[in-house]
Amino acid sequence: MKHKKYIQRCLELAKKGIGTTRPNPSVGAVIVLNDKIIGEGYTSPYGGNHAEVNAINSVEEVSLLHAATLYVTLEPCAHFGKTPPCADLIVKHQLKHVVIGCVDSNSLVAGKGIERLRKGGCEVTVGVLEKECLEHHRRFFTVQDKKRPYILLKWAETKDGYIAPLYPKLDLESDDNEMLNQVQYKEPVWISNLYSQQLVHKWRSEEQAILVGTNTIIADNPKLNVRSWKGHDPVRVVLDKKLRIPVNANVFDGTVKTLILTEQKKKTQIIGLVFEVIDFSKNVAEQICEVLQKQNIQSVLVEGGTQTLQTFIDANLWDEARVFIGSSEFGEGVGAPCFSGKLISENNYHGDLLKTYRND
Numbered sequence: 606m607k608h609k610k611y612i613q614r615c616l617e618l619a620k621k622g623i624g625t626t627r628p629n630p631s632v633g634a635v636i637v638l639n640d641k642i643i644g645e646g647y648t649s650p651y652g653g654n655h656a657e658v659n660a661i662n663s664v665e666e667v668s669l670l671h672a673a674t675l676y677v678t679l680e681p682c683a684h685f686g687k688t689p690p691c692a693d694l695i696v697k698h699q700l701k702h703v704v705i706g707c708v709d710s711n712s713l714v715a716g717k718g719i720e721r722l723r724k725g726g727c728e729v730t731v732g733v734l735e736k737e738c739l740e741h742h743r744r745f746f747t748v749q750d751k752k753r754p755y756i757l758l759k760w761a762e763t764k765d766g767y768i769a770p771l772y773p774k775l776d777l778e779s780d781d782n783e784m785l786n787q788v789q790y791k792e793p794v795w796i797s798n799l800y801s802q803q804l805v806h807k808w809r810s811e812e813q814a815i816l817v818g819t820n821t822i823i824a825d826n827p828k829l830n831v832r833s834w835k836g837h838d839p840v841r842v843v844l845d846k847k848l849r850i851p852v853n854a855n856v857f858d859g860t861v862k863t864l865i866l867t868e869q870k871k872k873t874q875i876i877g878l879v880f881e882v883i884d885f886s887k888n889v890a891e892q893i894c895e896v897l898q899k900q901n902i903q904s905v906l907v908e909g910g911t912q913t914l915q916t917f918i919d920a921n922l923w924d925e926a927r928v929f930i931g932s933s934e935f936g937e938g939v940g941a942p943c944f945s946g947k948l949i950s951e952n953n954y955h956g957d958l959l960k961t962y963r964n965d
Contacts, residue, residue, distance in 0.1 A: 608704050611635050611642075611676040612734040615706065616741055618647040618656070619678050624811040624836050625650045627903045630679055630745035632656035636664055636700075638673040657681050657691040661698060674702040678738045679745075680709040680731075683717040692718045696725030704730045706738030710749045744904045747924060753894040755904040756922055757812060758914055759805065760941060761796040761929035761957075767938030768911055769824065770794055793825050796931040801957045803833040808927070810836025812906040814864075814897060818844045818913035828855045829908075840864065840902060842893070844913060846885050866896065890920035914942040926962040929954075 619633030626632075626648040634656035636644035643666075646659025654662070657677060664670060681691035681703070695703060703722050708731060709715060722729050739746065744755040762768045795802070809815055810831045821827065822843060830838040841856055841863040848867055850856065856863050862877040871880045883892040897905060907917055917923045926946055946962030953959075 607640070608676070608730065608733045611637055611674075612678065612704065612706050612738070614642070614645070615656075615676050615678045616734070616737060618645055619741055622648045622650075622656075624813075627651060627744075627813050628748070628901055629655075630742050632677060632679045632742075634660035634675060634677040636660050636670070636673050636675050638669055643669060643673060653688075655682065655688060655691050658688070658694060661694060667698070671699040672701055674704060675700050676704045676733075678706040679742055680705050680707070680714055680716070681718040681722065682709070682714050683721045684714065690718075690721070692721040692725075695722060695727065700727060702728045702730070704733055706733055707731075707735045707742065710746060743924070748898075748903050752898060753922070754814070754897045754902050756894075756907060756917060756924050757808075757904065758907045758917060758923050758926040758942075758944075759808065759928075760909055760911075760914060761801070761931055762941040763796055763931055763933050763935050763938070765934045765936065766941050767935040768796070768909065768941045769939040770935055771938055793827075796933060797929045797957050798931070798955055800955045801929050801959070804954065804959075806831050806833040807836070808906060809839050810834050812839055812904045814840040814842050814902045814905040816842040816844070816893070816905050816907045816913070818910050819846065819849055820912065821908070821910045822850050822854055822856060824910075826855050827908075828858075830861055839906065840900070842866065842897070842905065844889075844893075864896065864900065866893065888920055890917045890922040894922060911939055911942050918942055918944045921964070923964050925964070928960045928962070930958040930960065932956050 614635050615633035619631050622631030629648060629651055631648050632655065633647045634645065635642055644660045644664035646656050646663055648656045649659060675695060681695060683690045683692045719729050719731065747755040760768050815829050829841045838861045841861050843856055843863065844866050846868050848871060857875060859875045859877055865880045866883050867880055868882065868885055870882050881896045907914055926944065947965045948960060949963050950961045951958060
């Protein structure tokens with residue numbers, strides 16, 4: 606029971622680093638002596654210290670470490686990367702006992718950290734709150750085990766099942782680029798309330814990329830950044846098969862790295878704008894995953910529209926879906942995606958119902 610209490614604290618700390626440590630996992634670590642926490646830390650932004658290092662550095666009396674127990678959500682690394690191996694530092698300070706939430710499946714670690722600790726004289730306990738630690742590190746493990754980013758689907762729908770009103774056909778389906786470049790964007794029609802919208806911006810800060818389709822850009826001209834929350838803007842990923850997106854769209858403002866997935870290569874002088882060619886006659890979702898993997902993107906928030914969301918659902922390439930159900934009704938409009946998943950939670954946000962599903 607004591608071990609669970611301190612691993613739970615590690616998980617609380619680890620949440621503070623979500624969205625800043627990628628592609629590294631956000632790990633939490635606690636150092637305990639005589640049932641008292643004497644040090645704790647979590648992973649610094651990428652390139653900085655790992656959680657174990659920050660926890661050890663936070664201990665005021667270094668001489669106490671040899672009698673202390675280190676708790677950590679993920680197996681300490683045993684290889685050189687941006688920083689030296691954490692396992693070596695733990696052995697150097699002769700910590701008596703190391704309690705680990707879950708084993709790292711990364712081939713560079715995968716038990717090697719535990720082995721080094723034991724050879725260095727540390728007692729090692731593995732698997733405390735393992736399920737909770739695996740859940741916390743699910744983005745990291747998806748990349749390691751499935752060789753693709755963690756895919757999170759998100760949308761808001763009305764009580765009668767629509768995610769958007771009907772837009773004029775010309776705006777969304779015209780191939781006349783000159784005409785599309787003169788599109789006057791409409792104010793967005795909000796289905797979810799301000800509290801839900803702020804929560805979505807928090808989610809954006811936690812995921813490495815955000816993805817939408819052409820129709821969403823033409824209809825809503827979203828900025829796809831973080832505004833109602835403090836955090837990093839995600840990489841913008843946009844599907845634009847025929848390069849129909851108007852030149853005055855916000856995604857072309859050069860403020861955030863943006864990947865445009867299209868069927869034809871295009872040169873650009875806009876900083877941060879990258880064109881990637883994919884074959885739209887083949888499995889689009891798989892190719893998107895390949896591009897994102899090549900770009901070292903660990904997670905992606907797919908925000909729409911229906912066609913783009915359905916592409917991932919039909920390919921069975923999604924891990925989590927978060928669906929807001931608002932209080933309004935449209936009567937007609939663009940229908941919400943069709944999918945099935947395991948409902949894991951329902952929460953009410955001032956009248957909006959948020960349902961979270963897993964693809965189990």
